[in-house]
Amino acid sequence: MTKQQQRKKEWSNRGIAKAWQYGFFHVLIKFGGQTVPYFFLHFVIAYYTLFRPLVRRRVGHYLNRRFPNAGFFTRLANIYKHCLSFGQVLISRSAIGSLGREKFDITFKNKDKLLEVLKRDSGLMLMTAHVGSWQLGLSALDFVDKPIALLLEQQMGKALGHMHDDDIDQRQFEYIDPAGPFGGTLEILQRLRAGGLVSVMGDRVYGSERSTVTAPFLGAIAEFPLSPYSLASAGEAPIVVLLSRKTGMYSFELDVVDVMDIPPGLGRDSAAYAPYAQRFAYLLEEYTDKTPYQFFNFHNMWKDHA
Amino acid sequence: MDNKQKLKEAIIEHLNLEMEPTEIADDEPLFDEGLGLDSLDAVELVVVIEKHFGVKIQNMEEGMEAFQSINALEAFITAQKG
Numbered sequence: 151m152t153k154q155q156q157r158k159k160e161w162s163n164r165g166i167a168k169a170w171q172y173g174f175f176h177v178l179i180k181f182g183g184q185t186v187p188y189f190f191l192h193f194v195i196a197y198y199t200l201f202r203p204l205v206r207r208r209v210g211h212y213l214n215r216r217f218p219n220a221g222f223f224t225r226l227a228n229i230y231k232h233c234l235s236f237g238q239v240l241i242s243r244s245a246i247g248s249l250g251r252e253k254f255d256i257t258f259k260n261k262d263k264l265l266e267v268l269k270r271d272s273g274l275m276l277m278t279a280h281v282g283s284w285q286l287g288l289s290a291l292d293f294v295d296k297p298i299a300l301l302l303e304q305q306m307g308k309a310l311g312h313m314h315d316d317d318i319d320q321r322q323f324e325y326i327d328p329a330g331p332f333g334g335t336l337e338i339l340q341r342l343r344a345g346g347l348v349s350v351m352g353d354r355v356y357g358s359e360r361s362t363v364t365a366p367f368l369g370a371i372a373e374f375p376l377s378p379y380s381l382a383s384a385g386e387a388p389i390v391v392l393l394s395r396k397t398g399m400y401s402f403e404l405d406v407v408d409v410m411d412i413p414p415g416l417g418r419d420s421a422a423y424a425p426y427a428q429r430f431a432y433l434l435e436e437y438t439d440k441t442p443y444q445f446f447n448f449h450n451m452w453k454d455h456a
Numbered sequence: 457m458d459n460k461q462k463l464k465e466a467i468i469e470h471l472n473l474e475m476e477p478t479e480i481a482d483d484e485p486l487f488d489e490g491l492g493l494d495s496l497d498a499v500e501l502v503v504v505i506e507k508h509f510g511v512k513i514q515n516m517e518e519g520m521e522a523f524q525s526i527n528a529l530e531a532f533i534t535a536q537k538g
Contacts, residue, residue: 331519331520332487332495332519332523333494333495334495335495335498336498336513336515336516336519337516339499356495357494357495357496358494360496361494361495361496376496377495380496380499380500381496381499384499384500384502384503417470417472418470418471418472418496418497418500419472
């Protein structure tokens with residue numbers, strides 16, 4: 151299996167629970183809000199922490215970097231806290247659809263930065279990451295009067311987010327299939343040049359090694375995708391970095407943490423984009439300092455450079 | 457210099473390929489099992505063609521057609537300019 155095929159396999163086998171288990175929680179949320187599902191979640195997470203080595207391994211890629219000196223029991227406690235936090239995000243994501251967004255308090259930090267960029271006569275690359283709840287972060291952009299194109303298979307998008315049809319307003323989104331011609335890159339370029347909004351994950355590596363850029367992250371060199379920066383350069387579009395975090399049972403925070411203006415014509419050399427990837431990695435690291443249990447990228451970003 | 461030679465040189469330069477223009481056959485597929493270009497190279501090809509030949513690829517369908525090989529690219533550029 152080539153490195154590229156291995157990457158694709160790792161990203162495609164992400165679900166850890168069965169559909170009926172998500173359905174069970176969805177019903178509980180619909181009729182009882184979040185308190186009861188939160189209670190049940192502790193038992194489910196205890197089971198996964200103790201009896202599912204695959205879960206421990208996946209979460210461990212990040213936790214071992216974030217807490218390198220943790221002993222056996224602390225590590226187990228960290229896995230429990232991290233999985234619990236992930237479960238709570240999934241419950242809230244579903245609860246927003248079932249109970250309505252008005253039940254939640256969503257704070258938007260630095261929204262003015264995004265509004266400023268939206269005034270420009272250009273496309274816009276909205277770069278987020280597997281932190282907090284990126285789906286909810288995007289759904290809170292309903293004040294933007296253009297559709298947002300997600301680099302994601304539509305069905306896969308719902309499946310990965312474990313979302314039901316009413317979880318987010320699907321009318322706001324269009325989908326660009328990463329398995330389509332040229333991995334969707336020409337479609338992204340076309341949309342950016344036409345003044346459209348495209349959202350990509352800044353911590354999700356696609357394609358071959360040539361499509362990656364490396365940066366120090368949590369004490370070692372990690373791989374990041376080159377495509378957001380290279381497409382922003384070719385499409386002459388700024389990158390707005392948007393991260394989200396869950397701040398309470400019924401509250402979320404979105405934050406525009408950076409706006410990157412990538413010069414046009416930087417070409418194909420990944421070294422030209424390294425400063426931008428480093429900026430993003432630094433922001434992610436800052437995020438994990440403040441919110442250590444809401445980094446939900448379960449891919450080993452470091453393995454090729456450890 | 458003919459368009460095919462110019463195309464090969466521009467591709468090698470802009471895509472950071474370590475090879476000579478003579479190593480690229482005119483009918484060789486540019487992507488996958490051929491020259492092995494990837495999806496980000498496709499983006500750069502769009503830029504290269506605009507910069508060196510003044511031709512814009514407006515949509516994906518045009519790109520898919522034109523990016524088959526050097527022959528296809530040259531034919532596309534000639535048609536657009538003609």
